[in-house]
Amino acid sequence: MSTRSAVVMLATLAALVPSCARRDTAKEGPSAATPGDASALTVAPRTSDGGTSPPREVPHWAESVRMQAWDDAARELDALPDAEKQDPSIRYVRARVALARGGEAEVNKAVALLDDLKIALPLLADDIERRRAEAKLSVGPFRDAADYYSGRGTSAALLKASEAYEKAQMPVPSRAACDRVIALDKHTRAQEAEARARRIRLGVRTPTEDVSDARWIVVEAPDLTWAKDAEATLAKSDAGHPLTAEELLKRAKVLGDANMVDEALESLKKMATAPGKAVPNIDRLRAKADILMRARTHALEASKAFDECVALGGPKVADDAFHAARALSRADHDDDAIERYAQVARRYPKTPWAEKAAFYGARLHLLHARWGQAAAAFDEYAKNFPKGDEKREALRGRAIARLMNKDYKLARKHFEELAGDENDAIAAARATNLAALAALNDGDRTQAVLRWTDVARSRPLSWPALVARARLAEVKAPLPPAIDPPDPKNAWQPLSISIPPPVDMLFRVGLDADAEAALRERESLLTAAATGRGVEALCEAYGYLGRAKRRYQVAQQIPGSTLAQAPSPATEWAWECAFPRPYDGFVRAEETGHHLPSGLLHAVMRVESSFDPDVTSPARAVGLLQLLPETALTVAKSLGQPNADVLLTNPSQNIKLGARYLKELIDRFHGQIPLALAGYNGGPDAVARWMGRLKDAPLDVFVEQIPYTETRAYVVRVMGNFARYAFLQGGESQVPTVTLTYDKD
Template sequence: MSWTGWVAGWLVGVSLGQSPTTLEAVRLHKPEATLLARQELEACVARGCPDAGRLALLAGTLALSDGQAAEARDVLASTPAPALLEPYRAFYLGQARFYSDDAEGAAREFSRVVEAGAPSVLTARARARLGEALLKAGKAKQALGVLDAALKATPSPELLFQRAQARGATGNLAGQQADLLALALRSPLHPYADEALKWLTETRRPAVKLGLAERTRRAEGFLDGGAPQRALDELDALGDAKQPKDAAAKVALLRARGLFAVGREQDALKVLEVARKGPPEVAADAALLLARRALKSDDNAKARELMAALDQKYASQSAGEEGAFFAGWLDLQAGRFADAAKAFAAHGERYARSRRRDEGLWFRALAQLRLGEFTQARASLESLVTTFPRSSLAPQARYWMTRSRELAGAGAAEVGPEYERIIAVAPASFYALLATERLKELGRAAPALFPSPPRALALPRPPELELAVELTRAGLFRDAADEVEAHAARLRSADQALPFAHALLSLGEFGHAHAVAARHLWGRAFGAREPDALAAFYPRAFSNAVEEAASAHKVDPFLVWAIMRRESAFKPEVMSLADARGLMQIIPKTATAIAQKLAEPAPAPADLFSPERNIRYGAWYLAKLMERFSHPVLAAAAYNAGPGAAVKWARERGDLPLDLFVESIPFRETRGYVKQVVADLFLYHAFYDTKGEQPRLPLVVPAPASDGVSF
């Protein structure tokens, strides 16, 4: 289940029947939510309150989510919902009837939704379920037409499987086979794919034999989906039949990937020798696999050797270009700056069409800067800006063009206007912040990053948001989020997006407002620098919780907002592949450690979606990072990569000026993270800090404390 970040729902809940406690329990999907909703419904019915329909809808959907289909059916059938929500009652009543083995009744409810012209998101869901209900009711011919339309509108493995069933039931075995084969090949990790494969290879007569192309495609799907053992099983199903040399090499490469992933290193290396004797494209990928493994294992000397060999042997393959690039990058990381500059120069000449050419020019310039070759660095940077004016690296190239002039002895009169230009061109960037500090060092007044702070607009709520508000009031948070996202997807211009974003801000839906702004208001915010467009990019989201937590833990509230903006873009429901959760992206293990430090019970993982708790834990953690590192650059690096990595980098490279230190962070993700967080921190101060003179960014890297927070 996903949750929306709407906070307005529980505020209006008091006057609409639901208590804040119930809606908070629903939003966090707590086990007690169903009982609370049922108790409120019973109390409402007993006293004849006008909110019985809304409460019945909430109680019914919660019972359904708990697997109590019969109870959900009875509750939902008992009381009509408010007019705007009636299509949702019909949909969930259809769900309840379906899971109570009343397929015909379910089909009637789903038909009501489709025929009523319900919101497009709900209609699409109802149409898909209608096809399934008709199929279950034995009406395969009717189901087939519905499923064809649903699959065309919203392709999915579930619909493909159901259409296959409908085709089979109407005698179209060839169509059934085509759908099930497509499902087995396109979505091998989906549960229906196993049923599809069983029908194809066991039930179908004559059985469908999956050949080399089909088995290797499924194996690739399993490898890409993180199921290496299943990939190996798939390849084993090919048997011992002799394969053409090229095909055998490709199978060997896939098998090696799977064997490496399950920890069978020696077996993988043995199989990889077959792949390396295959056609050039397979042999190149096999060699690249070895090089990448050396890189990930921190065996940089071996990785450098293997990457350079790729460049020499497979220049006509993409693996050769990657090898050339990373050979230079490894030289740079090892402090072999002259070698790195030569390697990146060769990369640019040898791979003129590489998508990394701009990055190669940047790293060449960085190597030259580290060598003190400022004229050469400036030439590389000028080439980057001239050749790739739209590159995301252009702002830093312009900063370092100017900085290299200053390092070579140029005075304020020469470099001052260039620093001012950087601020004008990229006002929200880390390089505008650096340029501001450099101007102050030169004794020049720095221009404001933005002429005016963000400005919230008091606009009438767009009528298309009324349904989302009603859904939120009813506790149907996922449906509310779907409705908002559907309308956001239909926005086509900045003029449409601006009032919509401000309406979302006024409702406390900061994440959706930021997403709308990022899609449609970028030019107005950072080109025209309009304050009303900036508001959705830099909100003081969940301000009460942030300010209370920051005050309690003695940390800068603007740092909390800067981290929140980068981690979740203000969406409380976000969960990463690493199981980091909520606004500040805290993993359950870290949350348990923080709770222990705060002398609190360990939270359940779902509790981390609570804005208040997530912010409180994040603020505590940031406070401890600032105690240990005393600089926002190091604290941000530690938040992203861990305190151990930040300590290591500070000890190895802390003698560099701050700007070069940040450029030398070896993890690309962390470099970008630090730049954005620190830039946003100072923008938040510039926009909202009314306590006096704006803080300065220290341009010297401090030594971290020897002890302190380490998790």
């Protein structure tokens, strides 16, 4: 939180803890209060004139904990005076650091540090018990860990109980815990696979039961860790009963979903000689085609496989024909794909695939800058499918084609229709910008200037506002303010809030994620004490912590009208809540080191992860800036860390690698941040390919032609965030300007 932010007063919450647990709150440092205390840290209030409080002195070891530099934290904590190390809060954080470092000696150290700590830190009693169980699961006594986890009842806890019982050489209760996992309604495929694998390993059941578990893993979870051992079990105990064709087909689909293409295709091959009920050849071929299609690097093979399905006919022939064309397009055989799409539209006019084929064929003409052909194809789509699923996207493509084909009157008409039919205000403003461009090119400068001025004023600090301002500057028209000034009539009174224990101590020792979780459990204390200003109280309280995950979630409750004018003393809290700056010192250092514009990393972070450092996407992107592990490793090598263990949930590591990668993209695209952002989301090679085809398109038109809907929206959102962060940090002079012409090479 910036030093202009929240009021955090010294508070007494006597109802929460025994009075005998209190200490002298005038002391400095982390030993000044423990979670058993009824006191919180003191921060000077935000003043109506924007006054600031003096910076807090934070122990270096706490910053090391905050950035998960565990070795540094351990060394710095061990260097503290012995008397200070006996403080309960210091013992607790030393235990957490030891657990994070791992290894038998460190875990044993954690067990000793946590011993009897529940009495001194009663508000963390449950957490301490859980940490002790984690440690004992690693080093023993294993029976203690098993007893703890078996009482929790969740799939994850029961698997840990089973593991602990196994380590304690108690196979019967270990198996029983696995049985409970499988019987639960809520468990993941991976959890079931682990439970079945452990039952096999325990060896306390009949061979038939073990074979059943192994068979399930080989068919349902062949992509997971336990598959090889399960295959070995089947080969040893059930070699006379190979997988059936249906089982092999299911296995192949699972492997295909995991992008294990060679293994999936091998499974399909075995179907030809597999026992049991035969699977229709077309089902096998379609599975093969789907697997190759998802792999992307096998697009031509996928097209041929779909063609084989088409030759066999059947109820899904139109589906297969469409995907054969789609695969050709993925293989960059776009002219062939266009012809195949046309065939689908002609041959299967009564199916949904006819509409999709008509749309994708028209879009390929657009992506190759064949403006006249694209306009004609979108006209045909509009005629044949007036209520089609792709109606809106088709109208947008039709308008762009008319604009670039210099048919300005029709382009203007289409864009105005698109803007008027759009529920999303930002999307409507983007269409309005292009309608104004068409009007300008048609000789109506007055109307163009009016429309751009309206967009710039009504959607301040958004991507369409940046574009509108660039267009106004281009025609030498007056520029409106980047955002209207605040209403001076908005009254504001300082809000006094209290950070309840144990949140204060957890933050003080650098355990920000734990502090955030603890505060979330106690939100009602804050909202109840701030009648009518509960969201503001929560924003300020979460702003006190080093993370922004929950703060950003709370910010979704702020009315949009609050952010429609520049910040004032009455709304500054809302702006800081909606556009937080977690890990600010580290982010600023990386932006300075890589010559990135201030605010860009937070703008990307806000869209990519919503400030959650632990999040992993379905596409395997990890952490604050959502980096793929393979991308991160490549960037780490470029930084001279070829053997670095890239832990992408570590904020400092994620920010460092993400900043370097973003800098590489900005350099590749000659300083054009919108293009770099498109490359960050959609892949730089794809962006370069689109640029090579669309050499005549100015930047605003190019962004609207990005074929990936997600990437197009991503550029719009991040650029809007970037403008707001820049304004907050430096005022109107720092708001980014958009250069509409750019280097296409």
